Amino acid sequence: MEIQKRRESKSARTRRAILSSARRLFFERGYDGATVRQIAEAVPIDPSMIIRYFGSKEQLFADATVVDLRFQDFGPFPGDDIGRLLIEHFLDLWENEDGDLGLAILLRSSAHNEEARTKIREIFAQQVIPLISRIDPLDAERRAGMIVSQLFGLALCRYILELSPISAMPRDDIVQIFGPTIQHYAVGGTSTA
Amino acid sequence: MEIQKRRESKSARTRRAILSSARRLFFERGYDGATVRQIAEAVPIDPSMIIRYFGSKEQLFADATVVDLRFQDFGPFPGDDIGRLLIEHFLDLWENEDGDLGLAILLRSSAHNEEARTKIREIFAQQVIPLISRIDPLDAERRAGMIVSQLFGLALCRYILELSPISAMPRDDIVQIFGPTIQHYAVGGTSTA
């Protein structure tokens, strides 16, 4: 029993080490940019072990990008403060060092990786739309789409392009600027101010 | 004289053919995804000719992504209709078959290509900010940043991720939904509705 446990825990530890290294490098360089050799070197371990553990680079990527948006952390339903909550939650996904970076990796890889796109669509359908539906099920898909348009564009400018006014702005300013827009989209959002 | 002209026009024609093919493939697959061989095959021409004409793949990419946003087409200054105008103009950049696709290519390649990011920042500084400054020079950088956050996010969802509610929506709906937000950002945009 103990025997089995120890053996498992050894391999499980390197498995987690590989996953952690993979996530960091996929985050920094995307699917194509991060090579198996680089990931292995950062662990450090032989590149062939990565294949032994995960079967292929593609499978490693799939295992490294299991995304849970953790909307259940919102607890009792927010209601009219949803805009601020959503954007704070979204910023955490990128700025928390120990976050799993899953969504960030997918977004960075989405331009040239069909699997990343598919996963983002799944997350949208299975996690974002249900949340927005709780506010009002009418046209929830459209409103959810408007929200992620703004959030993804913000992430693109702030974290990927590093466009100076957006990337240099303190977090609180971002919340104050985009929170009301998200709120507006969340509750309907077809008319102007 | 004629001699020179004819010779130039021959090489100039294939040069343009290469550029056109390169733009299409860079647009579809990004910088890394589009190979010199693929671009050459689509012309069709030998891959080595591309190096002869442009020196390197990197230089070909640079030449293929000279972007002019053509804001001068706006003519007399729009003023309070700038939101609708901007988003229509932006949609044209992606949907016009004979547009140069420059910005679209840059955006698609930006995740893993520093040169693409640099060019986008230049376009932002040299073309977008000046336009927004014409409305009001106060905080023009910040307001321009907010606008491109929304526009780039829209492009990401509609054309790259193909996120179904946003990608399936008719063009006019997009204008009606996002136009007011852009307008709001353009004229100040810190307060809610």
Place this chain on the structure above:
DNA sequence: CTTAAAAGTCAACATGTGTTGACTTCACCT
């Protein structure tokens, strides 16, 4: 201590990349 399996290393493979240089073909001016 022995030993069998797990964990890890090493060198090589097949393939695809950008790029190069030697060669051939073509267009055009004298």
Place this chain on the structure above:
DNA sequence: AGGTGAAGTCAACACATGTTGACTTTTAAG
């Protein structure tokens, strides 16, 4: 018509990639 330089082809290079199989080392039970 013939020769000259441009335009284009061909095969190969050096290198990097994911992946594989043979091998060695470590681990822990008998």
